[in-house]
Amino acid sequence: MPELPEVNTLCLALNHQLKGDAIIAWQRFSPKLRKPLPDSSAARSLFKLPIVRVFRQAKSIFFDLATDRFLHIHLGMTGFFTLECETLGAEMHKHLQLQLKSGRCLSYHDSRRFGVIEIVESLPKKVPEPFSGDLTVEWLKKSCESTDRPVKCLIMDQKVIAGLGNIYANEALFRAGIRPDRPANSLASAQVKKLTHEIITVVENAVNAGIASLQPDFGVDSETTHFDIETLVYGLHGQNCPVCRRYQLQKMTLSGRSSFFCPGCQK
Ligand SMILES: [Zn+2]
The missing domain is CATH 3.20.190.10 (MutM-like, N-terminal)
Incomplete structure (x- = not known):
C-alpha cells in the first residue's frame, strides 16, 4: 500500500x-x-x-x-x-x-x-503530519494521555497523526523501545518525546529515499510509488533482533494490522 x-x-x-x-x-x-x-x-x-x-x-x-x-x-x-x-x-x-x-x-x-x-470543494481538516515543525511532543502527549488504547493504534489513527502507515509505525516504536500494545496513557513523558522524534526520523528518512528514487526526468509510471526502504522489524518476525541479537522478533495483530516487536528491547 x-x-x-x-x-x-x-x-x-x-x-x-x-x-x-x-x-x-x-x-x-x-x-x-x-x-x-x-x-x-x-x-x-x-x-x-x-x-x-x-x-x-x-x-x-x-x-x-x-x-x-x-x-x-x-x-x-x-x-x-x-x-x-x-x-x-x-x-x-x-x-x-x-x-x-x-x-x-x-x-x-x-x-x-x-x-x-x-x-x-474543500480540503480536509489538517491533522499534524509526521514532520518536524508539524507533529509536536505536546500534541502526542495530550493524545496519549486521553486513552488506554494500544499506542500503535493511537499513532496510526488518522485523527491523531495524518498519514503514518503501518510500516513506519512499527519502525518508530521499535526505535523508541516501546511495545506496540502498550497502553498509550502508560507512557512516561520521556518515552513520548522519544517516540515523537523517532516517528519524524523514520518518515523523513523514507521521504528522502523516495526523492532519491525519482527518475532524472521525473517520469511517472507504476514504479514511481515503489522504492526500497530498509526496515529493522517490519516483516522480520522469527529473525533475531538487529539490536540486542538475544530475542527473536515477534508478530502480533492490533486492530487487524500486523505488528512486529522485540520482546527484549521494547517495553
Ligand atoms: Zn531486541
Whole structure:
C-alpha cells in the first residue's frame, strides 16, 4: 500500500510534469472505485483550467486548478499513474484517462479498486503530519494521555497523526523501545518525546529515499510509488533482533494490522 513517503514521491513527480498543463478531456472506464468515479460531464468544469500545482495532504493527492474545487486522488491499496506521450486505449485495471493540453495522457490504474478519484470543494481538516515543525511532543502527549488504547493504534489513527502507515509505525516504536500494545496513557513523558522524534526520523528518512528514487526526468509510471526502504522489524518476525541479537522478533495483530516487536528491547 502506498504510504505517505510513496505518495509524496509521486506528488513531486506529478507536480513537476503537470504544472502549467491542463485537462482537456476525461475518459472514464469504470463507474466506481471505492467511491463513484465522476464521468466526463461531472468533470467538465475542470477542463482547460491551468494546473497550478499538484500537492499532498496526508496520503491524499490534490490538483489545484485555481478554482473553488480540487481534484482529489487517494491511491488506496494499488493505485498508480502512468503518463504517456500519446493516447492509449482501454486496458485492464485502467479506470481513468485524462487527455492533457500538452498532448500527453495521464492514466489512473488500480487493480484492487480501493482508490478514490473525486472532485471536492474543500480540503480536509489538517491533522499534524509526521514532520518536524508539524507533529509536536505536546500534541502526542495530550493524545496519549486521553486513552488506554494500544499506542500503535493511537499513532496510526488518522485523527491523531495524518498519514503514518503501518510500516513506519512499527519502525518508530521499535526505535523508541516501546511495545506496540502498550497502553498509550502508560507512557512516561520521556518515552513520548522519544517516540515523537523517532516517528519524524523514520518518515523523513523514507521521504528522502523516495526523492532519491525519482527518475532524472521525473517520469511517472507504476514504479514511481515503489522504492526500497530498509526496515529493522517490519516483516522480520522469527529473525533475531538487529539490536540486542538475544530475542527473536515477534508478530502480533492490533486492530487487524500486523505488528512486529522485540520482546527484549521494547517495553
Ligand atoms: Zn531486541
